[in-house]
Amino acid sequence: MADKLTVHDPRGFPPDVAGKPLAPRLQTLEGQTLYLVDCLFDNSEVFVDQLDAWFKEHMPGVNIKRIQPRESWVDDPDMCAAIQQDGDAAVLAVGL
Amino acid sequence: MAVHTHVFARLARSVARANGMPTTRQAFVPQPVVGRSPDELRAYVEGDDPVNGGAFIQGVIEGLTRPLDDADLNGTSFDRSAPRLLDADTEDGLNALFIENRWTDFLPIVLPTEERVAAMLAGTSRKPDEVVGRLRPTAFREFWEFTVEKVAVNAVMAGAKPEYLPVILAAMASGMTARSSSTTSFASIAMVNGPIRNEIGMNGGIGAFGPYNHANATIGRAYSMASQNLQGGSTPGETYMGSQGNTYAYSACFPENEERSPWTPFHVQHGFDADASAITLFMGGWYTQFGTIRDDTWEDRFRVQMRASDPFIGPIVALDPLAANKLVDYGFDTREKLVEWLAENSVRPAREYWDNQWMQTLVKPWAVLGQEPFATNLKASEDDEIQTWQPESINVVVVGGETGGTYKMITGGVRDSIASIDEWR
Numbered sequence: 001m002a003d004k005l006t007v008h009d010p011r012g013f014p015p016d017v018a019g020k021p022l023a024p025r026l027q028t029l030e031g032q033t034l035y036l037v038d039c040l041f042d043n044s045e046v047f048v049d050q051l052d053a054w055f056k057e058h059m060p061g062v063n064i065k066r067i068q069p070r071e072s073w074v075d076d077p078d079m080c081a082a083i084q085q086d087g088d089a090a091v092l093a094v095g096l
Numbered sequence: 097m098a099v100h101t102h103v104f105a106r107l108a109r110s111v112a113r114a115n116g117m118p119t120t121r122q123a124f125v126p127q128p129v130v131g132r133s134p135d136e137l138r139a140y141v142e143g144d145d146p147v148n149g150g151a152f153i154q155g156v157i158e159g160l161t162r163p164l165d166d167a168d169l170n171g172t173s174f175d176r177s178a179p180r181l182l183d184a185d186t187e188d189g190l191n192a193l194f195i196e197n198r199w200t201d202f203l204p205i206v207l208p209t210e211e212r213v214a215a216m217l218a219g220t221s222r223k224p225d226e227v228v229g230r231l232r233p234t235a236f237r238e239f240w241e242f243t244v245e246k247v248a249v250n251a252v253m254a255g256a257k258p259e260y261l262p263v264i265l266a267a268m269a270s271g272m273t274a275r276s277s278s279t280t281s282f283a284s285i286a287m288v289n290g291p292i293r294n295e296i297g298m299n300g301g302i303g304a305f306g307p308y309n310h311a312n313a314t315i316g317r318a319y320s321m322a323s324q325n326l327q328g329g330s331t332p333g334e335t336y337m338g339s340q341g342n343t344y345a346y347s348a349c350f351p352e353n354e355e356r357s358p359w360t361p362f363h364v365q366h367g368f369d370a371d372a373s374a375i376t377l378f379m380g381g382w383y384t385q386f387g388t389i390r391d392d393t394w395e396d397r398f399r400v401q402m403r404a405s406d407p408f409i410g411p412i413v414a415l416d417p418l419a420a421n422k423l424v425d426y427g428f429d430t431r432e433k434l435v436e437w438l439a440e441n442s443v444r445p446a447r448e449y450w451d452n453q454w455m456q457t458l459v460k461p462w463a464v465l466g467q468e469p470f471a472t473n474l475k476a477s478e479d480d481e482i483q484t485w486q487p488e489s490i491n492v493v494v495v496g497g498e499t500g501g502t503y504k505m506i507t508g509g510v511r512d513s514i515a516s517i518d519e520w521r
Contacts, residue, residue, distance in 0.1 A: 012240035012326035019171025093099035
């Protein structure tokens with residue numbers, strides 16, 4: 001029978017994960033302000049244009065607003081504050 | 097809610113879970129978005145979600161309006177901590193376990209027994225439980241933390257010797273992972289300067305880029321393997337998204353050939369004393385061009401090769417000492433003068449400069465904000481010739497054994513950090 005060895009676990013130490021609730025949902029989008037967030041990836045603006053156009057054609061009762069962060073991949077507190085202040089929901093789009 | 101392309105589904109769900117919100121509502125469109133026309137992207141909006149099924153737009157609307165259930169309201173808490181030692185097993189069993197868990201680079205490893213790790217720890221005066229740093233594969237993931245002992249475990253696995261450990265610890269303390277998840281397949285390239293190069297037998301001469309030296313090979317491998325295991329993994333589709341991968345990611349470490357360089361050592365140029373040892377980490381390593389310095393054509397060759405390089409990140413120009421000395425004959429008596437010349441000659445038409453996914457994604461927003469020189473470059477006409485890089489984006493180093501007056505131009509080469517090795521002795 002082959003000898004057994006004891007070896008170290010090579011993995012690092014992960015952070016504890018604490019459960020968080022999702023943000024409250026809307027009962028309907030009609031009459032609500034929906035922010036479309038262009039996350040600045042190459043060509044995401046064109047995708048958001050199409051998403052914007054779809055809502056205007058098919059759900060004109062939704063008040064669509066467009067917004068972008070100041071930089072790619074960097075939190076933009078001003079943008080988040082703007083959405084929280086007068087938005088009811090947001091869709092972030094889209095990568096690669 | 098967020099919209100992703102379908103190849104990022106595993107990653108997006110993994111990130112949601114690691115943030116305690118595994119039921120985060122996500123919608124998916126086909127990959128790619130880049131390069132698709134407005135009509136094609138309209139078809140994405142009106143088409144099916146390739147991951148969740150059903151109409152994409154319906155998924156978006158439902159994601160925003162479907163009432164929350166208990167799972168949505170509570171999220172998920174969990175603990176992923178692992179034991180210090182694994183259950184005892186045979187050598188074959190443990191090797192299989194390490195491969196199954198993706199804790200290796202799929203080349204054979206040295207199993208990190210308690211004895212071997214203890215011997216490795218003799219290579220530093222630092223305590224085993226001292227925290228070295230934190231790493232993550234991308235800015236979107238959570239940081240994992242690691243100690244001196246954890247770095248030593250991975251150094252053993254890579255086949256390193258205890259005397260190499262300070263170099264490996266310095267790399268791991270830098271905050272820069274050698275296993276970035278960038279879709280561009282970044283690797284990390286490490287360069288060592290100072291006395292430790294010779295103390296541990298590194299090779300900056302013939303065959304310096306490998307595979308011809310134990311220290312070069314295993315330090316680079318240890319940095320890569322430790323990055324993978326100590327940041328929470330480097331698993332394709334989840335914690336690694338490099339589309340094509342990168343052979344530099346196996347091992348990429350070399351010392352500068354200070355003894356044969358005509359210039360001040362790289363680390364001295366960046367503020368270290370000549371008798372200090374330092375490690376410089378370059379992020380990139382996408383591809384390598386090659387050349388020789390010849391009297392009549394060297395300028396054109398450099399210009400063409402720089403124009404052939406991606407504009408997003410400047411290159412490492414690694415000169416054999418023969419090539420470096422030839423350039424001294426042309427008047428470049430300092431490294432800085434050569435860097436200036438390269439920057440001034442890194443020109444290309446504006447249309448080429450901006451026709452790049454990462455210039456559009458990362459640099460254009462800086463230009464819009466007015467950051468120079470990008471703001472001026474954004475105003476240029478399509479055919480205007482603009483300078484691709486500033487001097488700080490170009491790194492010239494000297495390495496090689498003088499069997500040929502050659503050089504390598506390695507793209508990209510962001511100088512992410514240059515750090516002391518001595519404090520980890």
